Amino acid sequence: MATPTKICLTLNSTGIVKNKPPTEESAAKASELLQENHEKHHIFFSQEGFHNHIAHHLLTLYGLGAPASVIEKQYQHNASHQRPNYPIQERNVEDMSNPEHFQKYLGKEQYYQDFLTFWQGEMEKKGWENVLNEYLFAGGERADNLLTRMYAGFLHPLIHFGFGIEFQQPAIIAEALAQACVHEAWISPYLLETEAASTTTSTKTLTQLLDEIRADKKLSMAAHWEDGNKIRDGILVRAPDEMISYAKKWTVSPSQLEEKTSEMINAAIYYTAAAQKPPKQVKFDFYFMHCVNSSIFFPTFNAQSWLSPANKVRLLKFKAYIDLAMYASRRSPPLLLSEISTYVPKKLENGEVKWPELFERLFEFQDDGHAVKLGRAVRNGELVSEGGDGDKKEREGFRVRGLMWEKIGNMVVDSVEDTGKTWARSVGFEEAWVEYEDRPRQTRL
Incomplete structure (x- = not known):
């Protein structure tokens, strides 16, 4: 026991x-x-x-x-x-x-x-x-x-x-x-001040807010490459009011908890997988990856009978506030959905590469566990977004759907098995990509 x-x-x-x-x-x-x-x-x-x-x-x-x-x-x-x-x-x-x-x-x-x-x-x-x-x-x-x-x-x-x-x-x-x-506890004021400022209900989705953050040049350029911590020393120093003004617009009521949880998971996977820089190798941002790896637990939090609905909502809102700040802190890179939808898995010649094979490869990949956690979290995203049936249902704020899920799974495994460092760091900065090779993209409709 x-x-x-x-x-x-x-x-x-x-x-x-x-x-x-x-x-x-x-x-x-x-x-x-x-x-x-x-x-x-x-x-x-x-x-x-x-x-x-x-x-x-x-x-x-x-x-x-x-x-x-x-x-x-x-x-x-x-x-x-x-x-x-x-x-x-x-x-x-x-x-x-x-x-x-x-x-x-x-x-x-x-x-x-x-x-x-x-x-x-x-x-x-x-x-x-x-x-x-x-x-x-x-x-x-x-x-x-x-x-x-x-x-x-x-x-x-x-x-x-x-x-x-x-x-x-x-x-x-x-x-x-x-x-x-x-x-x-340096993150505490940002979370609590955003919560306090969120006094009116908003219909903004996380993907809409990601787009708005990218368009706001003061906020999206607030982090500097030399900042030791790009949220603490960049965003929350040079554009704290702007950051809060966007984050506070993502609101959740207890009746929306399940749908908003799925939205958060989908959005985290979307901006993590789509933040690529062709023609550079496909790599995932080390910091964005943590937003995906933590997203998997929220359906479990929601299922706890001892936890009040208000605290389930609070856990979720704080997570979204962090996700939005994380995106802004890496200079809000362009999110290229075509990098997902047209991705060709490296082992496609063996037939469509499915989740069981991807997990087997991740079992053997030797790191500190980030890679297999990311694969599992992406699979969870598919389950909560698609209802486990693999269809292509369209829901507001859900940009990853259908066949994109296994493509992202393949991107995860292919990228960590590829040459060079396992993760890119701060992908909105040119400096993050200088050590990675240029690779031609294949398009497969």
């Missing part, structure tokens, strides 16, 4: 995207290695804040039916460069129970293990759902501070949180809360 301190995967907790069913062997191996990571490794593998993605990677592989041997191989590849946890300081854990003292530990990576222990203790006493409703979703300054930190670090705490909820693992949820606690 899974607990706040024990990871235990079962064949009843296999995730939202189905491929091959996991086995008892893969469940046992993934549980063993996730437990080892949980006990031994820090959430950052460097003091500069680079994230430990092992939990994301192994849960994705497990959910898609990768064999135990692949799970073991990918774990060993990534465990080799992780940092050990700091020793637990019991006095810190006790002090965190004092609300007046809790704040002084926030944003400091050396307290990750102490925070993890604190959250585990709270969950054991109160139950993990009650802890989340008390500390994350209660509203007020303390809860809002922690909730908005979930969206920091290019959405990594939110992604970690999503995996914990999706696979029903309280220990992973505790890791996510601890991870959020050791991130900085």
